[in-house]
Amino acid sequence: MSSAPPAPDDRRFVLTLGCPDRPGIIARITSFIAEFGGSIVEAGYHSVPGASGQEVAARVGQGAPQSGTAADTGWFFTRQAIKASTVPFGIAELRDRFAGVAADFGPETEWQLLDSGERRRAVLLVSKDGHCLHDLLGRATSGELPATIEAVIGNHPDLAGMTEAHGVKFHHVPFPKDPAERGPAFDEVRALVDAHDPHAVVLARFMQVLPAELCEHWAGKAINIHHSFLPSFVGARPYHQAFARGVKLIGATCHYVTAELDAGPIIEQDVIRIDHADEVRDMVRLGRDIERVVLARGLRWHLEGRVLVHGRRTVVFS
Structure with a gap:
């Protein structure tokens, strides 16, 4: 059982990403999308603060690693919905191109790109x-x-x-x-x-x-x-x-x-x-x-x- 797919103008390419937080992530993603004329129709952002100095010290005292982990640096999340009709190529090429951007955010980065037109x-x-x-x-x-x-x-x-x-x-x-x-x-x-x-x-x-x-x-x-x-x-x-x-x-x-x-x-x-x-x-x-x-x-x-x-x-x- 299925419902009708979205109308062509309602189709979205949806990017979700989570990575260690640092300055410039939002600017890098939006610049990437702007380079090919993509139109962002929905955007959400959230940052989880890193551990405090006292928390890190407590973990170190318990034998945990010192600062530098993702838990210490904080974590950044975003969801971006791009109007598909403004992207001059398909979802596969979009994934290939964005892979290079995601790599810049570190090996712990997790991301995916979905096509709302794919049931x-x-x-x-x-x-x-x-x-x-x-x-x-x-x-x-x-x-x-x-x-x-x-x-x-x-x-x-x-x-x-x-x-x-x-x-x-x-x-x-x-x-x-x-x-x-x-x-x-x-x-x-x-x-x-x-x-x-x-x-x-x-x-x-x-x-x-x-x-x-x-x-x-x-x-x-x-x-x-x-x-x-x-x-x-x-x-x-x-x-x-x-x-x-x-x-x-x-x-x-x-x-x-x-x-x-x-x-x-x-x-x-x-x-x-x-x-x-x-x-x-x-x-x-x-x-x-x-x-x-x-x-x-x-x-x-x-x-x-x-x-x-x-x-x-x-x-x-x-």
């Missing part, structure tokens, strides 16, 4: 809860989601009808009850996902913990929605945990998947207020609304190249 691909993993799946299928149908939903894979067959009604292929991969016997099932899921070479693997309430090797294999593109405002109430049954603590706010967190459960870099979060009269079933119902919106936002920002990961944190040019 992105997503594969969704689900279990039995269909609210996030239904929302994403609807957004894809309406053209709101900038991606093709290539397939949906479920460890239960419950959501096959909903998926296929939207013209998307559903794959049922049964999972044994014993976690020690789930290796072959994860191998099958991996093969099904990788066949589509997706830009995003979305755990849309997929109630299985990915093994560490799969987290590494899909690093930077596996996205999860957790029905809690992390880092509170990690793991299973967070609404029950929240009810037991008598919280007045519940939320949801969209984050990248890592081997550490529910601890990957956070992309987006939101909350909704509850009160003492709300029971667990009320919290689940209210929480589903937040889960839908938070996952859709986080996935869209990921697909549009608005999320830059730095260690355990993210910079989101929303």
Whole structure:
């Protein structure tokens, strides 16, 4: 399932970059773009300060290296959207030309150039809860989601009808009850996902913990929605945990998947207020609304190249 590609005049070449901070980075990038007459239609910048003298001294006292690392010098991030019609060559040549600029910023520099005219691909993993799946299928149908939903894979067959009604292929991969016997099932899921070479693997309430090797294999593109405002109430049954603590706010967190459960870099979060009269079933119902919106936002920002990961944190040019 896919939506229409952007109109020719809306097409953008999107540059994202992170590197050790130093004077002149913005001037160098904008001068590079100006040299071929490129028009910047959106620009975002963010700098993370370096470690203070006291912090460096403390680390040295603990046996850490002295100053000169990226953590000591600070870090710079930017996202630049260039109107594609103002670039007199294609995205491949633009990447080749910019590689020389990026090299000037040091070997730690991470960057990418995306073409908004190239449709992105997503594969969704689900279990039995269909609210996030239904929302994403609807957004894809309406053209709101900038991606093709290539397939949906479920460890239960419950959501096959909903998926296929939207013209998307559903794959049922049964999972044994014993976690020690789930290796072959994860191998099958991996093969099904990788066949589509997706830009995003979305755990849309997929109630299985990915093994560490799969987290590494899909690093930077596996996205999860957790029905809690992390880092509170990690793991299973967070609404029950929240009810037991008598919280007045519940939320949801969209984050990248890592081997550490529910601890990957956070992309987006939101909350909704509850009160003492709300029971667990009320919290689940209210929480589903937040889960839908938070996952859709986080996935869209990921697909549009608005999320830059730095260690355990993210910079989101929303």
